[in-house]
Amino acid sequence: MDKHYDVIIFGAGPAGLTAGIYLGRARAKTLILDTATVGGQTVLSYSVANYPGVEETSGREISQTMLRQAKSFGCEVRPYARIAEVELAGPEKAVTLENGSRFTFQVAVVATGGVPRKLGLESEEAFVSKGISFCATCDGDFFSDRPIAIIGGGNSALEEAIALSAFASHITIIHEFDHFQAEPWIVEEVRANPKMEFLMEQDIREFEGGGSLERVITKHKRTGEITVTPVDGCFIFIGYVANSSLVEGSVTLNDRGEIVTDEELRTNLPGVFAAGDVRAKRYRQITTAVADGTVAAMAALETLRGLER
Amino acid sequence: MLQTGLNHIESQPDFESLVRDNEKVMLCCGRMGPMCLPVYDIMESLGEDYANVAFRDMDFDGPASSIVRRLPHVRDFFSLPFTIYYNNGEVVHATSGIQTHQQVTESLDRAFGTAS
Numbered sequence: 001m002d003k004h005y006d007v008i009i010f011g012a013g014p015a016g017l018t019a020g021i022y023l024g025r026a027r028a029k030t031l032i033l034d035t036a037t038v039g040g041q042t043v044l045s046y047s048v049a050n051y052p053g054v055e056e057t058s059g060r061e062i063s064q065t066m067l068r069q070a071k072s073f074g075c076e077v078r079p080y081a082r083i084a085e086v087e088l089a090g091p092e093k094a095v096t097l098e099n100g101s102r103f104t105f106q107v108a109v110v111a112t113g114g115v116p117r118k119l120g121l122e123s124e125e126a127f128v129s130k131g132i133s134f135c136a137t138c139d140g141d142f143f144s145d146r147p148i149a150i151i152g153g154g155n156s157a158l159e160e161a162i163a164l165s166a167f168a169s170h171i172t173i174i175h176e177f178d179h180f181q182a183e184p185w186i187v188e189e190v191r192a193n194p195k196m197e198f199l200m201e202q203d204i205r206e207f208e209g210g211g212s213l214e215r216v217i218t219k220h221k222r223t224g225e226i227t228v229t230p231v232d233g234c235f236i237f238i239g240y241v242a243n244s245s246l247v248e249g250s251v252t253l254n255d256r257g258e259i260v261t262d263e264e265l266r267t268n269l270p271g272v273f274a275a276g277d278v279r280a281k282r283y284r285q286i287t288t289a290v291a292d293g294t295v296a297a298m299a300a301l302e303t304l305r306g307l308e309r
Numbered sequence: 310m311l312q313t314g315l316n317h318i319e320s321q322p323d324f325e326s327l328v329r330d331n332e333k334v335m336l337c338c339g340r341m342g343p344m345c346l347p348v349y350d351i352m353e354s355l356g357e358d359y360a361n362v363a364f365r366d367m368d369f370d371g372p373a374s375s376i377v378r379r380l381p382h383v384r385d386f387f388s389l390p391f392t393i394y395y396n397n398g399e400v401v402h403a404t405s406g407i408q409t410h411q412q413v414t415e416s417l418d419r420a421f422g423t424a425s
Contacts, residue, residue, distance in 0.1 A: 036409060037347040044343040060346050080354055080410040129388035129406030138344045139406075142387045211385035233387060 002102045005031045007300055008095060010086075010246060011111035012077055013040025014286045015276025017066035018293025019109045019300070024073030026301050031103060032070065033081040033095065039063030040113040041240075041277070042286055046137050051286055062286070088250050088272050091307075106307055107271045107300045110247055110259060111293065114240035114277040114284070119151070123207040124236075131213025131233050136160040139233070140167045146232040147172070149216050151204060153180040157237035158190045164235065165195045172229050174199045174218055199227060207234065242278045254280045264299040265292060271307075273300055311341060311368050313349040318367045324376050328398040331363035333421045338367040338377040339390025344407040348390050351413045359417055394420035 007023050009016045012034035023030040037043060045059030054062065070077060082098035088108055096102045116134045118124060124132060133139040140163065148168045150161045153175035159182075161171055173190065178201050180187045190196055202218040205226070209215065216229045242258040244251075252260045252268040258280035265273045275292035277284045311317055318324050318336065328334055337352060339345030352364040367373055369389060377383060380400060383391050388406030394416060395401065402420040404412070 037350045043346055046343060059343060080351065082411075129404075130385045131387050133388055133406075135344055135388075138342050139388050212387065 002094070002104045005029045005103060005105040006304055007031075007107045007109060008033060008093070008103060008105040009109040009111055010034075010083075011040065011113055011243075011276065011278070012038040012067070012079060013111060013113045013276055013289060014042055014063070014066065015113070015289040015293040015296070016040075016109065016111035017063070017070050017077075018290045019111060019275060019297040020070035020075035020077070020293075021066065021073060022294055022297035023300065024070055024075035026297075027074070028301060028304060030075045031105075032075060032077045033083065034077075034079045035081055035083060036079065038067050038077065038079050041115075044135065048286060059286075083246065086246060086250075088247065088269055091271065093271065107273070107303050109273045109275055109293075109296045109300060110244075110251070110267070110278060111275045111289075111296070112243040112246055112278045114242050116236070117239045117241045119204050119236065119238070121204065121206065127207050127209060127213040127234075130211065131209060131231075132207065133233065133235050134237070136164050136235055139235075140164050143168050143233040145169045147230060148233040148235065149174055149229055149231045150235045150237065151175075152237035152239075153177060153182060154237065154239065155182045155186060156239075157235075158182040158186045160235060160237055161190055161196065162186070162193065165193050168195065168233075170197065171195050172197045172199055172216075172231065174202050174204065174216065174229070176202060176221070199229065202227070240277065240284070244278050247272075256280070265296040266299065271303055310371075311339075311349075311366050313366055314353045315349060315364055315366045318365050318373055318376075319371060320373050321376065324367075324373060327363060327365060328395055332397055333362045334365065334395040335362055335392065335417065335420075336365050336367060336377070336395065337390045337392045338369050338374055340369050342389060344388065345390040348392060348408055348413070351408070351410050354410070355413070355417070358414075359421075362417060362421060392416070396421060 006028040007030045009032040042059040049056045084098045085096040087094045094104045144167045147170040149172045201221040206217040218227045259274035273296040275296040276289040382403040386405035392404045
C-alpha cells in the first residue's frame with residue numbers, strides 16, 4: 001500500500017533540510033529523499049566560516065545539525081534512496097523506489113543540488129583518484145614536491161592553486177580562455193607565485209599515464225599547437241552542473257540544465273518547487289540554499305492550504 | 310582518531326584478528342575529511358544488507374595505516390579514502406577516493422558476491 005505525504009523533498013542538502021525544518025515545524029507530513037548522503041556538497045567543505053551566527057564549523061557538522069533539527073520536527077529523512085520513477089505532473093504525485101516502495105504526495109520540493117562539472121573525456125574518468133582530483137584540501141598532500149596541473153580560471157581554480165602551491169613543486173594552470181575570470185586580486189597573487197606557469201586558450205585533449213596520471217595533452221585553440229605537460233596530478237575546477245536529471249522532461253530547465261522558477265520558487269508544474277543549487281540563479285552559497293529552502297517551504301505550505309480549501 | 314560509528318582498526322594485532330575472524334572484510338582507511346565521511350556513512354548503512362561482511366575503518370595518519378599504505382594495490386592511489394576488500398585475508402578489490410552508495414555495493418558484490 002502506498003504511503004502518503006503532504007510534501008516530498010528531493011535532496012538532503014542545506015536547501016532540502018531547511019525546507020524539511022520549516023515544513024515539519026508547520027506539521028506538514030514531510031519526507032526527504034536523497035540518493036546520496038545527507039548534506040549534499042556541504043559535506044565536502046572542511047570549514048564553513050561565513051554562515052551567520054556560527055563562527056566556524058565543518059560542512060558535515062552544519063549538515064548534521066540541520067538533519068537533527070528537521071527530524072526533531074517530525075520530518076522523515078531517507079538517504080541513499082534508489083529512485084526508480086517520479087510522477088510530478090498531476091495533482092496526486094508519486095515516487096517509486098527500486099525496492100518497490102511507492103509514496104504519494106501533493107507537493108514536491110526539488111533540491112537535488114549540483115555536482116562538479118567534468119570535462120567529459122574517457123581518460124578523465126580513468127584517472128579519477130589516480131592523479132585526477134576535484135578536492136585540493138582532500139588530496140593536496142599526496143602531491144608534495146610533485147608537478148601538478150590545475151584546469152580552470154575562475155575563483156575556485158585560482159584559490160585552490162594558491163593552496164596547492166604549499167605542496168606541489170610546480171603548478172601549470174590550464175585555461176580555455178586568454179584571460180582569467182577570477183577576481184583581480186586572486187589573479188595577481190597567482191601570477192606573483194614563482195611555482196605557477198600558465199597555458200592559456202587550451203582545449204584538453206587527453207590525460208595519459210600508466211597506473212596513474214603522467215601527462216596532460218592540450219591543444220591551443222587558435223594555433224592548434226599541441227602541448228604535453230608532464231604531471232603527477234591534475235585538479236579540475238570548472239564549475240558545477242545542476243543535478244536536474246530527476247525532473248528532466250517534466251520541469252522546465254534552462255540551457256544549462258537548471259530548473260527555472262519564479263520568485264516564490266514555483267516551477268512550471270503546479271505544486272512543484274525548486275530550491276538551492278539545482279535552480280537557475282546567480283549566487284550559490286549555503287546561505288542562499290538555506291534561503292531558498294525557506295521560501296520553497298513557505299510557498300509549499302501556502303499551496304497545501306489552498307488544496308485543503 | 311576517527312569519530313565514526315564503525316569499529317576502528319588501530320594496530321597490527323587488531324588487523325590480524327580482524328582478517329582471522331572474518332572471511333569478508335571491507336576496510337576504509339581515511340581521515341575525518343569530506344571525501345572519507347560519506348564512505349563511512351555508507352558503510353554504516355550497509356550493516357544489515359551485508360551482515361556477512363565486517364565493516365571497519367582505519368586512521369590514515371595512525372600507526373596501523375602502514376598495513377594499507379604498503380599494499381601494492383594502492384601504489385597508484387592519490388585520493389582518500391583507500392578502501393580495501395579482503396576475502397579470507399587476501400585483497401580482492403581496492404578503491405581510491407569518494408564512492409557513491411551504488412559504487413560501494415557494486416564493489417561489495419564484485420568482491421564477495423551479492424548481498425546476504
